[in-house]
Each structure stands twice: as C-alpha cells, then as structure tokens.
Amino acid sequence: MSNHMVQLNDVSKRFGDFVAVDNVNINIKRGEFLTLLGPSGCGKTTTLRMIAGFEQPNEGEIIINGQHVEGVPPYERDVNTVFQSYALFPHMNVADNVAFGLKMKKVPKNEIEQRVHDALKMVQLQDYANRKPDQLSGGQKQRIAIARAIVNNPKVLLLDEPLGALDLKLRKQMQLELKHLQQQLGITFIYVTHDQEEALTMSDRIAVMNKGVIEQIGTPDEIYERPASRFVADFIGETNLFEGVILETTDHSSYVEISGCKIPVPKQEDCRVQDRVYLAVRPERIRISVQPGNHEAELKGKFVERVYVGSVTKTIISINDQSVVISEYDEMVDMSPGQDVYISWQPEKAVVMKG
Amino acid sequence: MNNQTVNQTIKQPMKPVKQPVKTGPIWTLSPVILWLIAFLVIPLFLVLIVSFMLRGLYGGLEYTFTLENYVRFFDPLYLKILWASLVIAFITTLLCLIFGYPFAYIVARSPKKYRNILLMMIIVPFWTNSLVRTYAWIMLLRTEGVINTFLLKIGLISEPLTMMYNETAVLIGLTYTLFPFMVLPLYASIEKLDKSYLEAASDLGAKPWQAFLKVTLPLTTPGIIAGSLLVFIPTLGLFFIPDLMGGSKTMLIGNLIKNQFLTARDWPFGSAASIILIILTLVLIGLYVRVTGSKKGTEVI
Numbered sequence: 001m002s003n004h005m006v007q008l009n010d011v012s013k014r015f016g017d018f019v020a021v022d023n024v025n026i027n028i029k030r031g032e033f034l035t036l037l038g039p040s041g042c043g044k045t046t047t048l049r050m051i052a053g054f055e056q057p058n059e060g061e062i063i064i065n066g067q068h069v070e071g072v073p074p075y076e077r078d079v080n081t082v083f084q085s086y087a088l089f090p091h092m093n094v095a096d097n098v099a100f101g102l103k104m105k106k107v108p109k110n111e112i113e114q115r116v117h118d119a120l121k122m123v124q125l126q127d128y129a130n131r132k133p134d135q136l137s138g139g140q141k142q143r144i145a146i147a148r149a150i151v152n153n154p155k156v157l158l159l160d161e162p163l164g165a166l167d168l169k170l171r172k173q174m175q176l177e178l179k180h181l182q183q184q185l186g187i188t189f190i191y192v193t194h195d196q197e198e199a200l201t202m203s204d205r206i207a208v209m210n211k212g213v214i215e216q217i218g219t220p221d222e223i224y225e226r227p228a229s230r231f232v233a234d235f236i237g238e239t240n241l242f243e244g245v246i247l248e249t250t251d252h253s254s255y256v257e258i259s260g261c262k263i264p265v266p267k268q269e270d271c272r273v274q275d276r277v278y279l280a281v282r283p284e285r286i287r288i289s290v291q292p293g294n295h296e297a298e299l300k301g302k303f304v305e306r307v308y309v310g311s312v313t314k315t316i317i318s319i320n321d322q323s324v325v326i327s328e329y330d331e332m333v334d335m336s337p338g339q340d341v342y343i344s345w346q347p348e349k350a351v352v353m354k355g
Numbered sequence: 356m357n358n359q360t361v362n363q364t365i366k367q368p369m370k371p372v373k374q375p376v377k378t379g380p381i382w383t384l385s386p387v388i389l390w391l392i393a394f395l396v397i398p399l400f401l402v403l404i405v406s407f408m409l410r411g412l413y414g415g416l417e418y419t420f421t422l423e424n425y426v427r428f429f430d431p432l433y434l435k436i437l438w439a440s441l442v443i444a445f446i447t448t449l450l451c452l453i454f455g456y457p458f459a460y461i462v463a464r465s466p467k468k469y470r471n472i473l474l475m476m477i478i479v480p481f482w483t484n485s486l487v488r489t490y491a492w493i494m495l496l497r498t499e500g501v502i503n504t505f506l507l508k509i510g511l512i513s514e515p516l517t518m519m520y521n522e523t524a525v526l527i528g529l530t531y532t533l534f535p536f537m538v539l540p541l542y543a544s545i546e547k548l549d550k551s552y553l554e555a556a557s558d559l560g561a562k563p564w565q566a567f568l569k570v571t572l573p574l575t576t577p578g579i580i581a582g583s584l585l586v587f588i589p590t591l592g593l594f595f596i597p598d599l600m601g602g603s604k605t606m607l608i609g610n611l612i613k614n615q616f617l618t619a620r621d622w623p624f625g626s627a628a629s630i631i632l633i634i635l636t637l638v639l640i641g642l643y644v645r646v647t648g649s650k651k652g653t654e655v656i
Binding site: 054073081088089090 | 549551552554555556557558559560561562565569570573574
C-alpha cells in the first residue's frame with residue numbers, strides 16, 4: 001500500500017472557457033494535515049470538491065487510498081466534508097444530523113447511538129443532542145458539522161473554509177482544537193482557506209494555489225522562509241520585493257545589483273549573469289539605522305513614517321520611490337521624514353526569485 | 356485561555372436576544388381594516404344572515420329565523436354531493452402534486468436564464484379566461500374532437516373514445532386549471548432549498564433517492580402543503596368545469612351552491628351550503644396548522 005492517502009495526478013477542471021484547476025499534482029500522506037491556500041477564485045475549493053466527488057475532473061486522475069475515484073459519486077467515497085455553510089439539516093436535531101451518515105450505511109442502531117454520543121463528546125456538545133441547528137450559535141454549528149463528518153471514520157476529512165464565518169477569537173481557538181483533533185484521530189485532513197495565518201498555524205504542509213496552478217507545496221516554514229515565487233512571497237505574510245539583475249556568481253554567493261548597489265545573496269546555481277530577478281526580504285529581517293553600517297547587504301533610502309500596529313512598529317522608508325516596510329520591536333531611534341537612512345539584512349535571509 | 360474555561364464558555368446555553376418589536380399606533384392599520392370590513396366581513400355576514408332565512412314563494416327571502424336550511428343539508432343526497440366533491444378535490448390535488456413536483460423540481464434546478472421562461476409557460480395561459488381554456492379542452496376531448504379525429508385517421512382506434520362528460524373529463528379540467536397553484540409554491544420552496552444540503556447528504560453516503568426522501572422532501576413540505584391547500588380549496592368551489600366537462604352527471608358542492616342561487620333561486624339554502632363549505636375549509640386549515648405546528652401553518656396561509 002502506498003503511503004499516500006490522496007493523489008492528484010495532472011488534474012484539470014474547466015468551467016466553459018474558464019480553467020479553474022490547471023494540471024495540479026499533489027500527493028497527500030496518510031495522517032497529514034494539508035492546506036490548500038490561495039486567494040478566492042484560485043481553484044482551491046474546486047480541487048477539494050473534486051476530491052469529495054461533487055465535481056469531476058476534465059483531465060487527470062484522483063486516487064484515494066490506492067483506488068481511482070474518477071466517476072465515483074460522493075456517496076460511494078470514503079471521504080467526508082465539513083462545509084463552509086455547515087449545511088446542517090435544519091429539519092433534524094443535532095443527534096439525527098450526526099447519525100445521518102451512519103444510518104445511510106445501515107450501522108446497527110445501538111452502535112449508532114454510541115458513536116453519535118462519542119462524536120458529540122469529542123466536540124464537547126453532548127448536552128445539545130436534541131437541539132435543532134437554528135438553536136445553536138455559529139461556533140456550535142461548526143462543531144456539529146465536524147462531529148457529523150468524523151463520526152463516519154472517513155479516510156480523509158475535507159474542510160472547506162470551515163472557520164470562515166466565526167469571529168477572530170473563536171477562530172483562533174478552533175484552529176488549535178481542529179489541529180489537536182486531527183492529531184488525536186490520525187485522519188488525513190485537507191483544509192481549504194484563504195487565511196495565510198490559519199494555514200501557517202495548522203498545517204503540516206501547505207499548497208499555495210494561484211489561478212488554478214499550485215505555486216508551491218511545502219511546510220509552513222519552507223513556504224514562509226523560502227517562497228518559490230513572487231506570488232507566494234507576496235501572499236504569505238508581508239514581504240519587500242527588490243527588482244535587480246544578477247551581476248556575478250562566485251563559489252559561495254551570487255551578487256545582485258539593486259538600485260546601483262551590489263548586494264550579496266545566497267548562491268544561485270540556475271541563474272546566469274544579467275538574469276532579471278526579484279529579491280524578497282521579510283520586514284522582520286531588515287535592520288534600520290541612520291548611519292551606514294558597512295554591512296554587505298545594505299541600501300540607502302529616505303525615512304517616510306512609522307505605523308504602530310500593536311506588537312510591532314512598522315517603519316516605512318522609500319528607496320527610489322519604492323516603499324520598503326521594516327518591522328521594529330526594540331527602542332527606536334528618532335527619525336524625521338526625508339532623512340537619509342540605511343537598511344541592511346543578513347544575505348542568507350534574502351530569497352531570490354526569477355522574474 | 357485554558358481549556359477548562361473554553362469549555363465552560365461554549366457549554367453555556369445561548370441566551371435568546373429578544374428585540375422589542377416596535378409597533379406603530381393602531382390606527383395605521385385602518386386601511387386594511389376598512390378593506391376587510393367592506394369586502395370580507397359585510398358580505399360574509401350577509402351570507403350568514405341569509406342562511407338562517409326562509410325561501411320566499413317566488414325566490415325572494417322571508418325574514419323568519421330558521422335552522423331548516425342547515426338541517427336540509429344533512430340529507431343523504433347533499434352529503435353524497437359533499438363527499439363526491441371532497442373525493443374529486445383530493446384526486447385533483449394528488450394529480451397536481453404528482454405532475455407538479457417533478458415539473459417544479461426541473462424548473463427550479465434548470466439554469467437561471469431558462470427558469471423564468473419555463474415559469475412563464477405556466478403563467479401565460481392564466482391570462483386567458485379560464486372558461487375559454489375549458490372550451491379548448493372540450494374541443495380536444497369531445498367525440499368529434501381533435502384527439503379522436505387524429506386517432507381515427509391514423510387507424511389506432513375504430514370508434515371514437517368517450518373522453519367527455521364523465522369524471523375523468525372533470526379531473527382533467529380541474530387538474531389543468533389548478534396546476535399553476537400547485538407549481539408556484541412548490542417551485543418557491545424547491546428553489547429556496549440550499550443545494551449544499553443535498554451535497555451534504557450525498558457526502559454522508561445518501562444515494563440520490565435517499566437524499567430526496569430524507570432531505571428534499573421534508574424541506575419542501577411547506578411548499579407541498581401550501582400548494583395542496585391552494586388546489587384543494589378552490590376545487591371544492593369551482594362549478595363551471597364540472598358543469599361544462601362533466602355534463603349533468605357530476606354534481607359537486609360548487610355546482611350545488613351555484614344552482615341554488617341561479618337556477619333554484621333558493622338563496623337561503625345556497626347560503627347555508629356556502630357557510631358549511633367555509634367552515635369545512637377552515638377546519639382543514641386548522642388541522643394543518645395543528646399538525647405542522649403553528650409557525651409553518653401561518654406561513655402557508
């Protein structure tokens with residue numbers, strides 16, 4: 001048996017002329033928490049719906065637990081979905097909602113009762129069995145939707161922006177609870193969200209999607225620290241992009257020219273001299289000072305303003321009319337608008353991306 | 356926040372937030388009340404009064420109080436008519452439901468741009484006088500009608516079929532006339548049905564027919580009941596279709612009332628029959644409200 005629970009091979013989905021999902025390849029391991037992350041309309045939900053069976057791919061193959069599922073209807077797939085709108089049946093109480101899947105599978109009655117009870121206990125709502133969905137709060141509906149899915153012991157649980165409708169505090173709490181639930185149950189989770197922070201918090205791996213294409217798959221750490229494309233660098237967290245050209249590559253590092261300065265970057269094996277590249281540097285990696293500091297990677301700019309955002313202060317400077325954001329935590333040197341300032345970073349913290 | 360307090364906050368039952376309902380001064384209702392008095396209360400009251408009077412010698416009214424009209428209605432002859440009316444109305448409702456549900460379902464699930472066209476196809480014939488449309492059916496069904504002529508011509512039958520002036524003809528006419536009253540509420544409730552419920556059912560292992568029985572049907576029950584009431588109640592009172600298509604053989608409660616007023620000129624008995632019909636209707640609606648719980652019932656009415 002392969003150690004992949006879900007495999008998408010060259011999967012494409014078109015709606016008329018619109019290519020929603022374009023040649024996507026993902027291998028999802030058993031027990032993995034994989035997040036499909038991207039802006040709305042990037043194809044992440046369509047990908048999820050193809051795994052669930054609500055949409056059929058135009059091309060490619062989908063393999064769940066070693067079995068091809070192209071053409072297999074949702075009700076014959078060993079996956080369950082937590083819907084964005086929860087989709088709890090309004091005419092059934094909580095217990096009947098949770099029992100629905102088991103009844104369809106003709107599980108014996110006393111076993112259904114036991115499993116429904118256990119599932120409700122798992123989401124801490126065992127006292128709500130007789131409530132109707134419209135007597136529940138958003139967070140409670142969310143939990144019931146999860147209970148209704150996991151009670152069936154699915155091979156894969158699909159979650160379509162399940163926390164989208166909750167307020168920030170509840171969302172943060174549910175993120176951790178979901179993560180713990182997933183670790184406890186060992187079920188493979190495929191989670192769709194447009195919230196990069198949510199993705200970074202919960203996932204084992206993240207697949208960043210844009211315009212139907214997977215831009216990068218990797219651990220949260222890889223995605224954040226070593227984005228593979230401009231889109232990923234821009235979409236995940238905040239980043240500063242500098243445009244430049246490769247000047248030379250030595251044994252240890254490469255050098256990029258940015259606004260007339262020669263900046264060292266990690267060695268680029270596959271870049272040639274004069275290649276146009278983008279340099280991505282996270283705001284928290286940049287230091288700022290009023291004097292030149294003889295750093296290897298240093299640029300000169302003009303101070304614009306400081307914005308206080310709570311845990312950090314964002315300092316904005318401009319270099320040749322391009323704004324650069326720097327996060328500052330410690331005591332800050334007073335600066336006045338238009339004053340010359342110098343920013344620097346450790347060369348290995350910068351990420352180079354082609355065009 | 357530690358886990359214990361988290362659980363505590365979630366377990367607390369929700370407090371229903373009661374918004375005080377703002378009501379304006381009562382006189383703002385006066386146009387409605389005037390309208391109701393003029394067009395509902397006064398006519399109904401007149402009918403009620405007349406139903407307790409005696410028929411005059413030449414079809415006039417004799418102003419004496421009597422219960423005779425009501426007693427007369429419980430004659431087996433009239434009870435049979437009432438029973439026949441209920442049976443016909445029930446079958447009509449059933450036929451409308453059987454044909455109407457799939458139709459409403461298909462319309463509600465078709466692409467948006469076709470929905471209005473399909474609904475118009477149901478509604479447009481409504482703009483023609485229903486009497487005219489009933490005559491059209493007669494042209495189709497009668498012995499020398501379109502259908503018989505056609506079937507004879509292609510040799511499928513050697514003698515014309517009898518399709519007019521029997522109960523089948525009445526049922527065809529009634530079902531045709533009342534079909535839109537069934538389709539429109541059904542369409543509204545099916546169209547409103549969130550598709551994600553069906554996806555959830557399918558996701559949880561329900562085959563399409565199971566999803567229909569367990570999810571679609573229960574969630575569209577208000578539409579089914581509204582449509583059934585809208586068909587059943589007018590069917591009891593529709594007199595011209597049994598008159599025209601059933602010949603003299605099919606006498607329904609509507610015909611009885613019409614005959615009392617126009618042919619027999621017995622206004623008091625006609626009024627009594629009307630009052631009985633109204634009470635019957637109210638009882639049916641009341642039963643429905645009781646069965647489904649008051650909230651849904653009032654929604655339907």
